[in-house]
Amino acid sequence: MFVRGLKRKCFDGEEDIEGTLAGIKAIPSYNLQRQSLLDMSLVKLQLCHMLVEPNLCRSVLIANTVRQIQEEMTQDGTWQMINPQSTGQASLDRLVSTDILCRSSREQAEGKHVPAYSTFNKDFEGDQAQDSSETMSTASSVQAPRNLQSHVWEMENPQENKGNFQKSLDQIFETLENKSPNSVEDLFSEVDNSYYDLDTMLTGMMSNTKMGHCDGLETFSSTTTTASNSNCKSDLNELDHIVEILVES
Amino acid sequence: PLAGFGSLMQDVLWCFSQVKGTIDIGVTEADIISTVEFNHTGELLATGDKGGRVVIFQREQESKNQPHRRGEYNVYSTFQSHEPEFDYLKSLEIEEKINKIRWLPQQNAAYFLLSTNDKTVKLWKVSERDKRPEGYNLKDEDGRLRDPSMITMLRVPVLRPMDLMVEATPRRVFANAHTYHINSISVNSDYETYMSADDLRINLWNFEITNQSFNIVDIKPANMEELTEVITAAEFHPHHCNTFVYSSSKGTIRLCDMRTSALCDRHAKFFEEPEDPSNRSFFSEIISSISDVKFSHSGRYIMTRDYLTVKVWDLNMENRPIETYQVHDYLRSKLCSLYENDCIFDKFECVWNGSDSVIMTGSYNNFFRMFDRNTKRDVTLEASRENSKPRAILKPRKVCVGGKRRKDEISVDSLDFSKKILHTAWHPSENIIAVAATNNLYIFQDKVN
Numbered sequence: 001m002f003v004r005g006l007k008r009k010c011f012d013g014e015e016d017i018e019g020t021l022a023g024i025k026a027i028p029s030y031n032l033q034r035q036s037l038l039d040m041s042l043v044k045l046q047l048c049h050m051l052v053e054p055n056l057c058r059s060v061l062i063a064n065t066v067r068q069i070q071e072e073m074t075q076d077g078t079w080q081m082i083n084p085q086s087t088g089q090a091s092l093d094r095l096v097s098t099d100i101l102c103r104s105s106r107e108q109a110e111g112k113h114v115p116a117y118s119t120f121n122k123d124f125e126g127d128q129a130q131d132s133s134e135t136m137s138t139a140s141s142v143q144a145p146r147n148l149q150s151h152v153w154e155m156e157n158p159q160e161n162k163g164n165f166q167k168s169l170d171q172i173f174e175t176l177e178n179k180s181p182n183s184v185e186d187l188f189s190e191v192d193n194s195y196y197d198l199d200t201m202l203t204g205m206m207s208n209t210k211m212g213h214c215d216g217l218e219t220f221s222s223t224t225t226t227a228s229n230s231n232c233k234s235d236l237n238e239l240d241h242i243v244e245i246l247v248e249s
Numbered sequence: 250p251l252a253g254f255g256s257l258m259q260d261v262l263w264c265f266s267q268v269k270g271t272i273d274i275g276v277t278e279a280d281i282i283s284t285v286e287f288n289h290t291g292e293l294l295a296t297g298d299k300g301g302r303v304v305i306f307q308r309e310q311e312s313k314n315q316p317h318r319r320g321e322y323n324v325y326s327t328f329q330s331h332e333p334e335f336d337y338l339k340s341l342e343i344e345e346k347i348n349k350i351r352w353l354p355q356q357n358a359a360y361f362l363l364s365t366n367d368k369t370v371k372l373w374k375v376s377e378r379d380k381r382p383e384g385y386n387l388k389d390e391d392g393r394l395r396d397p398s399m400i401t402m403l404r405v406p407v408l409r410p411m412d413l414m415v416e417a418t419p420r421r422v423f424a425n426a427h428t429y430h431i432n433s434i435s436v437n438s439d440y441e442t443y444m445s446a447d448d449l450r451i452n453l454w455n456f457e458i459t460n461q462s463f464n465i466v467d468i469k470p471a472n473m474e475e476l477t478e479v480i481t482a483a484e485f486h487p488h489h490c491n492t493f494v495y496s497s498s499k500g501t502i503r504l505c506d507m508r509t510s511a512l513c514d515r516h517a518k519f520f521e522e523p524e525d526p527s528n529r530s531f532f533s534e535i536i537s538s539i540s541d542v543k544f545s546h547s548g549r550y551i552m553t554r555d556y557l558t559v560k561v562w563d564l565n566m567e568n569r570p571i572e573t574y575q576v577h578d579y580l581r582s583k584l585c586s587l588y589e590n591d592c593i594f595d596k597f598e599c600v601w602n603g604s605d606s607v608i609m610t611g612s613y614n615n616f617f618r619m620f621d622r623n624t625k626r627d628v629t630l631e632a633s634r635e636n637s638k639p640r641a642i643l644k645p646r647k648v649c650v651g652g653k654r655r656k657d658e659i660s661v662d663s664l665d666f667s668k669k670i671l672h673t674a675w676h677p678s679e680n681i682i683a684v685a686a687t688n689n690l691y692i693f694q695d696k697v698n
Contacts, residue, residue, distance in 0.1 A: 033585075037531060040589060052342050053367075056429055056448040057479045057498050058594045061535045064477055068531055 031078060034069055041066045261680055262696040263643045265636055267321060269296075269306070270689035272634060282685035284672055288352040288360065291676040294322050294683055295362060296690055297347025301331040303364055303417075305375060319681075319694055326375050328417040331366040343368050349434050351443070361420070363443060367430040370445050372421035372456060380408040426452050426462045433483045439490040446483035446495060453507075465513045466495060466505065481596075482542045492517075494544070494551055500537030502553060502562065520551075520562050522569045532584040532593065540596035545605040546677075552608055554599040557581060559610050559620065574620045574627065577612045579650045579661045592666050603678045611670025614659065615686045616646055632670065632684045632691040642696060 041062050073079040270280065279300025286295050294306040307325035334343040345366055353361040359376035384406040388394050429447035436443045444453050444465070451466035466483075470476050479498045486492035491507045503516035524533065536556035543552045551562045553570075557578055560570035576597075580587060587593040592613075599610040611617045612629070620627045629646045636643055649658035672685040680695035 034531075037585070037588075044591075052344055053339070053430065055594070057481060057538070058591075060476060060479050061498055061538060061594070064534055065531055068534075 034073070038066060038069045038073075041069070263630060263680075263682075263693045264696050265638065265641045265643065265691070266319070266681070266694045267692040268634070268637055268689055269304075269322075269324075269692075276688045280688040282672060282688060282690060283346050283348060284350050285674040285683050285685050285690065286350045286352060286362075287674050287676055287683070288362075289354050289677060291678060291681065293325065293352070293360060294674070294692075295350045295352070296683075296685065297330065297350050297364055298688075299344075299346040301329055301333070301345030301347060301366065303328055303330045303347060303350065303362075303373070305360075322692055326415040326417050328373070330364045330371060330373065330419075331369065334368075348431060351434050351436050353436055354440060356440075363434050363436065365431050365434050365445065368424065368427055370423040370431070370434055370443075370454070371419050372423075373417050374420045375415060375417045378414045378416060379411060381411045382406045383409050421456065421459050423454055423459050423462070426454075432481060433495075435483060435485045435493070437485045437490050438488055442490075444483060444485060444493060446480055448479040451480065451483055451493075451495060451513075463511070465507060465511070467512065467514065481539050484542055484544055487544050487546060487548045489548070494542055496539035496542040496553060498538040499534060500539055500555060502539065502542060502551060504564065518564070518567050520567045520570075522560070528581075530584070532588060535588070535593055536584065541598040543599060543601060545601050546603065547605055550605065552599050552601065554597050554610055556593060556595075556597075559599050559608060561608070561622065572622060574608070574618075576610055576618055577616075577648070579648055583661070587666075590666065592669075595669055595671065597669075597671050598673065600673055600675045602675045602680070609673055609675060609682065611673055611684070613666050613669050614664040615668040615670060616648075617670045617673060617684055630693075632686040632689070637691075640696070643693065 044062050045059060045066070070079065270282075277300075279298060279302075281299045282296050283299055284295075284297040287293070288295070292308050294308075296304050296306075298304075303326075304324060305326045306322035308320040308322050311320045330347055331345040333345045335341075336343055343366065347364050347366060349363075349365050351363045353363070355361075359374050362373050362375070364371055364373060383390065384404050386395070386400060386403055386406075387397070423445070427445065427447045427450070429449050431445050431447045433446040434443060435446075442453055442455050444451055445462075446452075446466075449467065449469040450464055452462040453465045454462045466480070468478065468480060477499075481496050481498055483493060483495035486494075492504065493507070494502055494504045496502045500521065502520040504518035504520070505513035506517045507513060509515070509517065524537075539553045539555050541554040544550070545552065545561075549564060550571075551564065553560045553562065554576075557580060558576060559574045561572040561574075562570045584593060597611050599608060601608055606623055607619055607621050609617060609619045615632045616629050617632065618627060618629050629648070630643045631646050644657075647655070647658045648664070649655065649660050654660050668687065670684055670686055674683045676682070682693050684691045684693065
C-alpha cells in the first residue's frame with residue numbers, strides 16, 4: 001500500500017541488472033499509485049458539491065493529504081510542473097481545466113484520470129472572468145487534449161513551480177475575504193458558484209431563463225466580493241427590467 | 250447453545266424488540282436518520298432525519314399482564330424542526346438535516362430538547378394537552394367571536410377532558426452565530442447554558458438569550474491558507490459546568506476550563522497519542538480524525554471514535570488512552586478504496602452504557618460493536634430485518650479476514666458499505682439500545698428471563 005519510506009533507487013549503471021529490474025518493478029508501482037492518489041485528491045477537492053457548502057473537515061483532510069504527497073514528491077525529486085510559456089499551450093491548458101469541470105459525475109465515478117493539473121493555478125489566479133470567457137469561446141472546438149499529459153508536470157523551475165502549486169492549493173482555502181472585507185468567510189463558496197455556472201452553462205443544463213439572464217459572462221465577472229454579488233444580482237434585475245420594457249414595446 | 254453465548258457482556262443476550270421505518274427497497278433520502286438520543290430518564294427516544302423532521306417515541310408503561318414484554322416505544326410526537334434554506338449571499342443551500350438532538354433535563358410537565366442543523370439551533374417544547382376549556386363568554390365553541398350585546402348571562406369556563414394531544418412548539422431559535430457547519434451541541438450541567446460547535450468555533454449560549462452568544466473557542470487562522478485542522482466534536486463535562494472538551498481532525502482532544510479566560514484558546518489539558526511509525530501511511534491523519542467524543546457518565550473518562558478504533562482516555566493521563574478497541578481493523582488494508590468512495594470520511598458515533606462498563610459503536614454492513622471494558626470481551630451484532638422476530642436473540646456476527654471462511658462468517662469484500670451504522674443510543678439505566686440503520690430505527694433489549 002502507500003507505505004511511506006519506500007525508497008527510490010537510483011537509476012545508475014552501477015546497479016546490477018537484477019537489482020535494477022527489481023527496482024524498476026517496484027518504483028513505477030509506488031509512484032503510479034502515489035500519483036493516482038494525488039490525482040484523486042485534487043479531483044475530490046475540485047468537485048465539491050455545487051449546491052451545498054462543502055464539508056470543511058473533509059476538504060482539510062484531503063488538502064493535508066495532497067500536501068503530504070507533495071512534500072514526499074519534492075523530497076524524492078519527482079515533483080515536476082509544466083512551465084506555462086507558450087500562450088498557445090496556455091489556452092489549451094485552460095481547455096483542459098475546463099474539461100475537468102465539465103466531466104459528468106458518472107465519468108468521474110468511472111475513475112478516469114484527470115489529465116493535467118498544470119492549469120490548476122490558472123483557475124484561481126487573476127481574473128476569473130477572463131479565463132472563463134476564453135474558455136467558453138474555445139470550448140466547442142476543443143478535443144480534450146488527453147495527449148497533453150502522462151507526465152504533465154515538466155521540470156522547469158522546481159522552486160517557483162512548487163510555489164505555484166502551493167499557491168493554487170492555498171487558493172482553494174483562501175476565502176475571498178482577503179480581497180474584500182465584506183464577503184462572508186467561507187471555503188469554496190465563490191469558486192463553487194462559478195464552477196456551477198460554468199458547468200451548467202456548458203452542458204446546457206441551465207434553464208433558458210437563467211441562460212438569458214446570465215448572458216454567459218455576467219456570472220463570471222469577478223464575484224469575489226459580496227458587494228459585487230449583489231451588484232451582479234441587481235444587474236440581472238436590471239436586465240430583466242430592460243427585457244420587459246423591450247418586449248412590451 | 251452456541252459457544253460464546255451467555256459469557257459475553259455479563260451474560261447479556263440482546264434481543265430484537267422493535268423496528269421503526271419502512272421496508273422499501275429504495276430509501277427516500279429525507280428519511281435517513283441522522284441522530285438518535287434518549288432523554289435523561291429513558292422514557293423518550295428522539296430521532297432526527299435528513300428531511301429536518303424530529304420523531305419522538307415514548308415508552309409505554311409496562312403491563313403487568315405481559316411481564317415479558319418490556320415497555321415498547323411508540324410514536325409520541327412528530328414535527329418539522331428545520332426547513333431547507335437558501336443562503337442568497339453565497340448561493341448555497343443550507344441543509345435541513347438534523348445533525349444533533351440533545352434533551353434538557355425535565356423540570357416540569359413539558360419536555361424540552363435542542364435540535365440543530367448546520368447553522369441554526371432550536372429549542373423545542375413538547376407538551377401534552379388533554380383538557381380544553383369550554384364555555385367562554387366572548388367566543389363560541391368554534392372560536393368565533395360573539396356579539397357582546399347578545400350575551401345575557403355570564404358563565405365560568407370549565408376544563409373538560411379531550412383526546413391527548415402532543416404539541417411541539419419552537420420556543421427559541423438561536424441563529425446567525427455560525428459561519429461554518431455545526432457538528433455538536435451540548436447542554437451544560439447548570440441547565441442554563443449550552444454550547445454549539447462548528448468546524449472552527451465554539452459558542453456558548455444562554456437558553457433565554459437568542460440574539461447573542463459568547464465565542465469560547467476560535468481556531469480559525471488569520472490566514473485561511475494556513476488551515477490544517479478543524480473541530481470535529483465537543484461536549485460539556487457532565488458535572489463540572491466550567492469544563493468541556495473538543496476533538497479535532499488531527500486526532501487530538503483538548504479539555505478547557507472556562508474559568509481561566511473568556512476565550513478558551515489555551516487548553517487546560519491536551520490529549521494525544523503518539524503516532525505508531527510502523528502504521529504510517531498517507532491515510533494516517535485521515536483515520537486519526539476523531540468523529541465523536543463522549544464523557545463517561547461518571548465524568549472520569551472520555552471516549553473518542555476515529556475511523557478504525559474507539560479509545561477511552563483517563564482525564565488524568567494526557568499522553569495516551571488507557572484503552573483502545575479495534576472496531577474493524579480489517580479495513581486497514583482497504584483504506585485506498587475507502588478513500589476513493591469517500592467512506593473514509595464517515596463519522597461514526599460512540600456511546601457509553603449507563604454504568605460506563607460497556608461501550609458501543611457502529612460499523613458497516615449494518616453491524617454494530619460492543620466492548621465490555623471489564624471482561625475485555627467484544628461482540629458484533631447486526632441490525633437487519635432478517636433478525637426481526639419479536640424477542641429473537643441476536644446472533645453474534647463475524648467478519649472473516651482471510652483464509653477459509655466459516656459458514657456464518659462474512660468476508661470483508663462482501664460487506665455492504667452503503668449500510669453504515671453511524672448513530673446509536675443507549676438507555677441511561679437499562680439495557681435498551683437504539684440503532685439507526687439508514688432509514689430504520691432498531692430497538693434491542695436484553696433478554697428478560
